[in-house]
Amino acid sequence: ILQMDFNLLENYSFEFRLNLIHLFLNGNRIIYLNNFKNLIKLNMLDLSVNQLKFVNNNTFSDLENLITLNLMFNQIEKIEMGSFQSLNKLRFLFLQNNRLKLINSAILSLSLIHI
Numbered sequence: 001i002l003q004m005d006f007n008l009l010e011n012y013s014f015e016f017r018l019n020l021i022h023l024f025l026n027g028n029r030i031i032y033l034n035n036f037k038n039l040i041k042l043n044m045l046d047l048s049v050n051q052l053k054f055v056n057n058n059t060f061s062d063l064e065n066l067i068t069l070n071l072m073f074n075q076i077e078k079i080e081m082g083s084f085q086s087l088n089k090l091r092f093l094f095l096q097n098n099r100l101k102l103i104n105s106a107i108l109s110l111s112l113i114h115i
Helices: none
Strands: 022-024 044-046 068-070 092-094
Touching: none
Parallel strands: 022 044, 044 068, 068 092
Antiparallel strands: none
């Protein structure tokens, strides 16, 4: 578990493979999402209460063990088609309090317990 919540982070980088299972980056100043490719064991990612505006289709592509993704309380206007396509284990996706105007079919087709 790595808790980096409520700092002043504007960016992050995971240059080497980490055996993290839970990662808390909530309450920072993150605007753009980098790839999480070195966090292959991660099953919970909290990016809530940041300044995210966009989710592109390869950001989460390597997180095949992700179960919970929290994107609440950001400024997300668009989620690119295919953004969650490789997240076969994803069960909880939190998108409340963003600026989404459209939910694409890729989100609705996920086998989620909670959206």
